[in-house]
Amino acid sequence: xxxxxxxxxxxxxxxxxxxxxxxxxxxVYADLGCPHCAAAWAEIAARxxxxxxxxxxxxxxxxxxxxxxxxxxxxGAQGQFFAMVDxxxxxxxxxxxxHLWQRAEHLGLELERFERDRRSxxxxxxxxxxxxxxxxAGVAGTPAVFDACTLVAVREREF
Amino acid sequence: MIAAGTPAPDFSLRDQDGEEVSxxxxxxxxxxxxxxxxxxxxxxxxxxxLYQEVxxxxxxxxxxxxGVSVDSPYAHKAFQEKLGIDTIxxxxxxxxxxxxxxxxxFLDGPGMSNxxxxxxxxxxxxxxxxxxxxxxxxxxxxxxxxxLA
Numbered sequence: 001x002x003x004x005x006x007x008x009x010x011x012x013x014x015x016x017x018x019x020x021x022x023x024x025x026x027x028v029y030a031d032l033g034c035p036h037c038a039a040a041w042a043e044i045a046a047r048x049x050x051x052x053x054x055x056x057x058x059x060x061x062x063x064x065x066x067x068x069x070x071x072x073x074x075x076g077a078q079g080q081f082f083a084m085v086d087x088x089x090x091x092x093x094x095x096x097x098x099h100l101w102q103r104a105e106h107l108g109l110e111l112e113r114f115e116r117d118r119r120s121x122x123x124x125x126x127x128x129x130x131x132x133x134x135x136x137a138g139v140a141g142t143p144a145v146f147d148a149c150t151l152v153a154v155r156e157r158e159f
Numbered sequence: 160m161i162a163a164g165t166p167a168p169d170f171s172l173r174d175q176d177g178e179e180v181s182x183x184x185x186x187x188x189x190x191x192x193x194x195x196x197x198x199x200x201x202x203x204x205x206x207x208x209l210y211q212e213v214x215x216x217x218x219x220x221x222x223x224x225x226g227v228s229v230d231s232p233y234a235h236k237a238f239q240e241k242l243g244i245d246t247i248x249x250x251x252x253x254x255x256x257x258x259x260x261x262x263x264x265f266l267d268g269p270g271m272s273n274x275x276x277x278x279x280x281x282x283x284x285x286x287x288x289x290x291x292x293x294x295x296x297x298x299x300x301x302x303x304x305x306x307l308a
Contacts (some may be wrong), residue, residue, distance in 0.1 A: 006301040060212065061208040135304075138302075141296070
């Protein structure tokens, strides 16, 4: 099992899902089933510069999250990762499997491949890898935003 | 907050199913007590949900996770089901907060546990303890794994 002791948030790298250009950028650990992430994404996505999205599904809080993150990765395998993320945050009310197929169709994805990919253990491992890096960096809630590996924003909560 | 190196006070509390659970039941095995304020409060929900995601990794280190709050077993059962977690939740209901007080976690003003983690070794000694700066924050899971390393 992967060690989950504290570690610095990994800098943006070639394995990351990155939107935008330039040096530096924001690293966002987010849950595709989280309403707070959906609200924040509209603002985050509009910012100039690079944004790296890292998976942080909390299945016990949002039972559909694993499926949504798998769908985003599967869309990413066909070059539509951020389009799927935008779609999922833009409409949080239709997240069952038939809705995911509709979204994939709308994005012009090859459906058989999408379905095969989203059930792939390799994709699940990719999502888990991001999640574990967030745990090690001390992510305790979503969205958690890092700028140059420094936590700059996290959802404010009363106890 | 109870200090490391102190004998862990034994206790017997009812879990979410009404079953009695004692610290001495876990002799020879490490226990991580997670004291938290209340079932269904926002931060407690986030905290226990997050720990659920890494519970396999915690248990792989032969550690049993036990949540403790002043809520009743009935509330614990509903909380478990709402969050979709299987962490054992112990009811420190009557006398209210007695176990929480024994571990130095009880806050008299609000009448609840503070957000405290206590790692107890297999011999019943406190190996490590952590208290959040305020009940509105909870320790990330990395803090637990640092203690277990």
